[in-house]
Amino acid sequence: MADVYVVGAAQTKFGAFPDESYRTLFTEAFESAVESVDGEFDTDSIDEAYVGTLGVGGRQLGLSGPAVTEHAGLDGTTCTRVENACASSGTALRLAVLAIRAGVADVALAGGFEVMTDMSADRTRYWLGVSGETEWGRMSGMTFAGVYAHMAHAHMSEYGTTREQLSRVAVKNHANGAMNPNAHLGFECSLEDAVNSTSVADPLNLYDCCPTSDGASAVLLANEDVASSLTDKPVRITGTGQASDRVGLFQRQTLSSIPATRDAAEAAYDDAGIGPDDIEFAEVHDCFSIAEIMAYEDLGFCDRGEGGQYLESGATERHGERPVNLSGGLKSKGHPIGATGTGQVVEVFHQLRGEAGQRQVGNLSCGLTHSVGGSGGAVAVHVFEEGWA
Amino acid sequence: MGAYISLPTWWQNLEQRYRFVLGECLDCGAYNFPADGACSVCSSLTTFREVEPEGTGEIVTKTVMEEGAPPEFESYLQREGTIGVVIVELDEGVLVPGMLTDCDPYAPERGDRVERTIRRIYEQEGIVRYGAKFRPVVE
Numbered sequence: 001m002a003d004v005y006v007v008g009a010a011q012t013k014f015g016a017f018p019d020e021s022y023r024t025l026f027t028e029a030f031e032s033a034v035e036s037v038d039g040e041f042d043t044d045s046i047d048e049a050y051v052g053t054l055g056v057g058g059r060q061l062g063l064s065g066p067a068v069t070e071h072a073g074l075d076g077t078t079c080t081r082v083e084n085a086c087a088s089s090g091t092a093l094r095l096a097v098l099a100i101r102a103g104v105a106d107v108a109l110a111g112g113f114e115v116m117t118d119m120s121a122d123r124t125r126y127w128l129g130v131s132g133e134t135e136w137g138r139m140s141g142m143t144f145a146g147v148y149a150h151m152a153h154a155h156m157s158e159y160g161t162t163r164e165q166l167s168r169v170a171v172k173n174h175a176n177g178a179m180n181p182n183a184h185l186g187f188e189c190s191l192e193d194a195v196n197s198t199s200v201a202d203p204l205n206l207y208d209c210c211p212t213s214d215g216a217s218a219v220l221l222a223n224e225d226v227a228s229s230l231t232d233k234p235v236r237i238t239g240t241g242q243a244s245d246r247v248g249l250f251q252r253q254t255l256s257s258i259p260a261t262r263d264a265a266e267a268a269y270d271d272a273g274i275g276p277d278d279i280e281f282a283e284v285h286d287c288f289s290i291a292e293i294m295a296y297e298d299l300g301f302c303d304r305g306e307g308g309q310y311l312e313s314g315a316t317e318r319h320g321e322r323p324v325n326l327s328g329g330l331k332s333k334g335h336p337i338g339a340t341g342t343g344q345v346v347e348v349f350h351q352l353r354g355e356a357g358q359r360q361v362g363n364l365s366c367g368l369t370h371s372v373g374g375s376g377g378a379v380a381v382h383v384f385e386e387g388w389a
Numbered sequence: 390m391g392a393y394i395s396l397p398t399w400w401q402n403l404e405q406r407y408r409f410v411l412g413e414c415l416d417c418g419a420y421n422f423p424a425d426g427a428c429s430v431c432s433s434l435t436t437f438r439e440v441e442p443e444g445t446g447e448i449v450t451k452t453v454m455e456e457g458a459p460p461e462f463e464s465y466l467q468r469e470g471t472i473g474v475v476i477v478e479l480d481e482g483v484l485v486p487g488m489l490t491d492c493d494p495y496a497p498e499r500g501d502r503v504e505r506t507i508r509r510i511y512e513q514e515g516i517v518r519y520g521a522k523f524r525p526v527v528e
């Protein structure tokens with residue numbers, strides 16, 4: 001089985017870009033990813049492209065994959081659009097990894113895009129929350145924030161997780177995002193601001209929620225033969241895991257955890273031959289503050305129910321024992337749905353190569369990305385290690 | 390246009406919309422809601438025996454939404470200011486989601502008893518869709 005390396009990774013800025021289209025954003029991310037390769041990268045060498053998008057707004061719902069790759073000059077390249085809600089490009093990454101491992105591709109592209117800020121409020125309402133369970137969850141009045149609010153209520157009731165612990169997720173991630181020039185909300189926030197902000201879906205307030213954003217991201221993968229000709233700073237994907245679960249929260253065995261994260265993480269750790277203790281830093285899916293706290297537990301960084309205290313201990317801060325969301329996470333960097341999963345890879349790629357600029361944290365050798373679709377109906381987890389196999 | 394429930398889709402499950410009618414898996418005996426497709430416990434593709442629940446249960450989790458609602462409920466939110474949504478464990482042991490009604494949505498707590506009551510859920514394409522909501526049980 002071929003080893004898989006990340007040879008290039010880039011994203012556009014995440015934010016609101018009324019002058020851009022989903023295609024121009026994708027092309028910008030792709031061109032930046034090509035430029036990020038150390039050696040001379042031949043775009044004709046891409047055997048397979050997987051592009052994630054939820055398709056917010058309609059635009060080009062059918063064939064939205066080829067619609068962006070043709071714009072990026074890859075019109076002869078085999079392309080597949082991938083949809084797994086907010087885990088769309090996390091899933092695209094996995095498919096690209098599997099294609100190289102299988103020997104079907106020597107070089108593969110994984111990426112994603114979304115444009116979410118250019119619609120009227122009326123139309124936006126029809127698109128937000130389409131990844132929640134529709135027939136019963138949405139029809140009982142729940143938005144997506146509402147679904148995660150139920151999880152927060154369950155976690156607070158079962159484990160005593162506090163309002164302040166939820167807000168500390170926002171404070172930490174905004175502090176990181178303030179150092180990221182690509183962040184949508186690149187400003188710091190105080191604990192007081194976060195605790196006292198306006199209620200959205202009690203117990204979640206505005207600072208518990210990530211923004212909706214426009215943006216794109218692209219990652220170039222290659223087998224060892226190709227990668228060794230392109231770089232001497234290898235980043236290897238050593239573990240891939242993915243899991244699915246019931247779409248509706250009320251149909252799961254637990255409301256205070258995301259079982260698909262546990263399953264995907266276990267598969268990724270097994271695949272890499274490591275355990276959670278080996279993960280030095282992570283980019284996790286903090287669409288809502290409670291999601292990051294549950295991720296600590298479900299990824300095995302701490303015991304079940306202790307996510308709030310783990311955060312409060314400072315372990316996941318920039319200079320903690322295991323920094324989480326050094327990029328600013330979804331909360332501060334932004335969440336253009338289809339671009340988010342491969343967007344996480346960009347931070348891991350730079351950190352492992354020591355190229356994260358002022359966000360660089362020492363010498364890191366093992367990181368993880370965690371991409372959640374919906375409220376946990378699909379999860380993809382990947383492990384990245386510095387060095388050759 | 391985004392997510393959408395057609396009228397025929399709504400009508401397919403009226404007994405679940407009105408009374409939370411459950412399905413007992415003929416293979417493992419588990420109660421399912423909605424009873425549709427494979428059993429949620431044993432994954433068997435068996436048929437279900439209909440079970441009429443009492444329509445009462447306990448609140449497991451709750452949210453009160455103030456900012457933003459699905460478009461079907463935006464006018465309700467504008468009018469009422471809040472939407473209370475609960476996940477309730479019916480006395481038959483099955484979780485179902487539903488809207489709170491006939492109360493200040495901030496008042497009920499986890500563990501409080503609620504019962505179903507038929508209410509107008511929303512209106513689309515000129516047709517009012519009715520279904521069950523939850524209200525606190527008055528002892």
